[in-house]
Amino acid sequence: MHAWPASEVPALPGQGRDLRIHDTATDGPVTLDPGPVARIYVCGITPYDATHMGHAATYNAFDLVQRVWLDTKRQVHYVQNVTDVDDPLLERATRDGVDWADLAVQETTLFREDMTALRMLPPQHYIGAVEAIPGIVPLVERLRDLGAAYDLDGDIYFSVDADPHFGQVSNLDAAAMRALSAERGGDPDRPGKKNPLDPMLWLAAREGEPSWDGGTLGRGRPGWHIECVAIALDHLGMTFDVQGGGSDLAFPHHEMGASHAQVLTGEFPMAKAYVHAGMVGLDGEKMSKSKGNLVFVSALRRDGVDPAAIRLALHSHHYRSDWEWTDQVLQDAVDRLGRWRAAVSRPDGPSADALVEEVREALANDLDAPAALAAVDRWAARQEAEGGTDIGAPGLVSRTVDALLGVAL
Template sequence: MHAWPASEVPALPGKGRDLRIHDTATGGRITLDPGPVARIYVCGITPYDATHMGHAATYNAFDLVQRVWLDTKRQVHYVQNVTDVDDPLLERAVRDGQDWTELAERETALFREDMTALRMLPPQHYIGAVEAIPGIVPLVERLRDAGAAYDLDGDVYFSVDTDPHFGEVSGLDAEAMRLLSAERGGDPERPGKKNPLDPMLWMAARPGEPSWGGASLGAGRPGWHIECVAIALDHLGMGFDIQGGGSDLAFPHHEMGASHAQALTGEHPFAKAYVHAGMVGLDGEKMSKSRGNLVFVSAVRRDGVDPAAIRLALLSRHYRSDWEWTDQVLADAVERLARWRAAVSRPDGPSADALVEEVREALADDLDSPTALAAVDRWAALQGAEGGTDEGAPGLVSRTVDALLGVAL
């Protein structure tokens, strides 16, 4: 599966700072020192609907991670999946009378268009669950052979009790896990499971649903968590730098994935940091497909809004915050974009050397994009009030905003 085209990232003078990021597993900030190649895995979409602002906010956060790392003169090895076969996708296809593969391909193509418009840097490897199945099957077989998985009426489940580190990612107690499991695709009430929290690794073929040959597993399709584990291990290996996604993935998805990988390899941790973006709401509720309260990136673009303004709206809130999308948030971003463009359109201006370092420091400090925006606001205000004599300043500001914030002025 191919990703989307990459926009050029301008080089800035000097060198950026190492990233200090909030790690869900420890509950505090850690400083990451990835070495010459930084490795990041971000969980992708289930393509049964268009990209909404909640998606965009999450991918914007991890785009900032890439930009901070690139500014430290590192290479970035970024992997993202597409869950192109799963219950929600199949249910939507049945509801709308569509072929599930056509639905997945159409929505994935629209996602690519949205990411391109928003100037999100693409992953080096963009892998669909379906194409990963040949690598998933042997992992499930290995877990079963090692006694970390078991059969139940043809399905195969992972035994969470086989991983001594289970629970370390989310830090939740068993009852909270059970409740979230029921809400987020698990089946804690199914009779016969060794532990109510045990997640499915391989679902035996169901009538009317797609299935693939699973060698000794029989025909079926993979569970949600093992999909990402197979892709991450194949392309990044154990101990990669960041496992990322929305905060609703901390449990069960990232918790279960870490346990799968640790049981497979005998190594710990699966990732050095677990980084989670907050939820975006609308009208007092989390923006989600199940609630139907979505603001689609493509729809806002069709209304004639500059994608750079959409990106500034996302950047105006800290990535870990839960926040509300409103017309005013977007209007403020449109106005800010106009001010910045006017400021950099002049032939000279006040020195921008300090601004570059302010933006670098803000983003290195747990991706503090609101503080970075405020720094650019101050330079633009000074430019408007006093101007300056530095002929290189407007160009340096433009390159800084482009390289570190992904906004083209």
Template sequence: MHAWPASEVPALPGQGRDLRIHDTASGGRVTLRPGPVARLYVCGITPYDATHMGHAATYNAFDLVQRVWLDTKRQVHYVQNVTDVDDPLLERAQRDGVDWVKLAEQETALFREDMTALRMLPPKHYTGAVEAIPGIVPLVERLRDLGAAYELEGDIYFSVESDPHFGQVSRLDATAMRLLSAERGGDPDRPGKKNPLDPLLWLAARDGEPSWDGGSLGRGRPGWHIECVAIALDHLGMGFDVQGGGSDLAFPHHEMGASHAQVLTGEFPMAKAYVHAGMVALDGEKMSKSKGNLVFVSQLRRDGVDPAAIRLALHAHHYRSDWEWTDQGLQEAVARLGRWRSAVSRPDGPAADALIEEIREALADDLDTPAALAAVDRWVALQQERGGTDTGAPGLVSRAVDALLGVAL
């Protein structure tokens, strides 16, 4: 599966700072010091309705992670999956009377268009669950051989008790885990499971549902968590720098994935930091496909909204915060974009070297985009009030905003 085209990232004078970021597993900030190649895995969409502002906010956060790393003169090895076979996708296809494969292809193509318009840097490897099945099957077989998986009525489950580190990603107690498991795709009440939290590794073939040859597992399709594990281990290996996604993925998805990988390899941890973006609400409720209270990037684009303004609307909120999308917030972003573009269109302006360092420091401090926007606002205000004599400043500001914030002026 192919990703989307990359926009050019302008080179800036000097060098960025190492990223200090909140790690869910430790409950505090960690300073990331990757090697020459920083390794990032971000969980992708289930393509039955793409791309709403909750998605955009999440991928915006990890686009910034990449940009901070690139500014430190590192390369980035970024991997993202597409869950192109799963219950929600099959249910939507059945509801709408369309082929599930065509629905997945259609929504994945739209997602690519949205990411391109928003200038999100693409992953090096963009892999669908279906194409990963040949790599998933041997992992499930190995977990079974290790005694970490068991069969229940033809389905294969992972035993969470096989991982001594289980629970160290989300840091939740058993009661909270069970409640979230029921809400987020698990089946804690299924009779016969060794532990209510045990997640599905391989779903045996059901009538009317797609299935694949699973070798000794029989025909079926993979569970949600093992999909990402197979893709991440294949392309990044263990101990990669950041596992990312929305905060609703901390449990069960990232918790279970970490346990799968740790039992498979005997190594700990799967990722050096688990980073989670906050949820976006609309009219007082979390924006979600199940509720249908969605604002789509593609619709905003069709309505003539500049994608750069959409990114500024996202940047106005700290990536870890839960916040609400409003028309007022979008209009404020449109106005800010206009002020910034007017300021950098002048032939000269106030010196910008200090501004670049302010943006770098803000982003290195747990991706503090509101502080970065405030720094640019101050430079723009000076430009409007007093002007300046530095002929290189407007161009430098434009390149910095593009390189570090992904916003083309």
């Protein structure tokens, strides 16, 4: 599976700062020092609907992570999956009377278009669950051989008790885990499970549903968590720098994935930092496909909204915060974009050397994009009020905003 084209990232004078970011597992800041190649895995979409603002906010956050690392002159090895076979996709295809595979291709194509328009840097490896199945099957077989997986009426489950570190990503108690498992795709009440929290590794073939040859597992399809584990281990190995996604993935997805990987390899932890973006709401509720309260990136683009304004709207809220999408949020972003473009259109202006360092420091401090926007706002206000004589300043501001915030002025 191919990703989307990369926009050029301008080189800035000097060098950026190491990233300090909030780690869910320790509930505190960690300073990441990845070495010459930074490794990041971000969980991708289940392609049964278009990209909404909640998706965009999540991928915006991890685009900033990449840009901070690139500014430190590191390379970035970024991997993202596509869950192109799963219950929600199959259910939507049945509801709409379309082939599930065609629906997945259609919505993945639209996602790529949205990411290209928003100038999100693409992953080096963009892997679908279906194409990962040949690598998933031996992992499930190995877990079974290790005594960490068991058969239940032909389905294969992972035993969470096999991992002594289980629970150390989300740090939730058993009752909270059980409630979230039921809410987020698990089956804690299924009779016969060794532990209600045990997640599915391999779903035996069901009539009318797609299935693949699973070797000694029999025909079926993979569970959600083992999919990402197989892709991450194949392309990044263990103890990569950042495991990312929305805050609703901390449990069960990232918790279970970490346990799968830790049992498979005997190493701990799977990732040095578990980083989670907040939820975007609309009309007082979390924006989600199940609720249908969605604002789509593609719809905004069709209405003529500049993708740069969409990115500024996303940047105006700290990535870890839960916030509400409103018409005013978008209008404020449109107005800001206009002010910034007017400011950099002049032939000269106030020195921007300090601005570069302010934006770098803001983003290195747990991706504080609102502080970075405020710094550019101050420069633009000085430009409007006083002007300046530095002929290189407008260009430097434009390159800084492009390189570090992904916004083309």
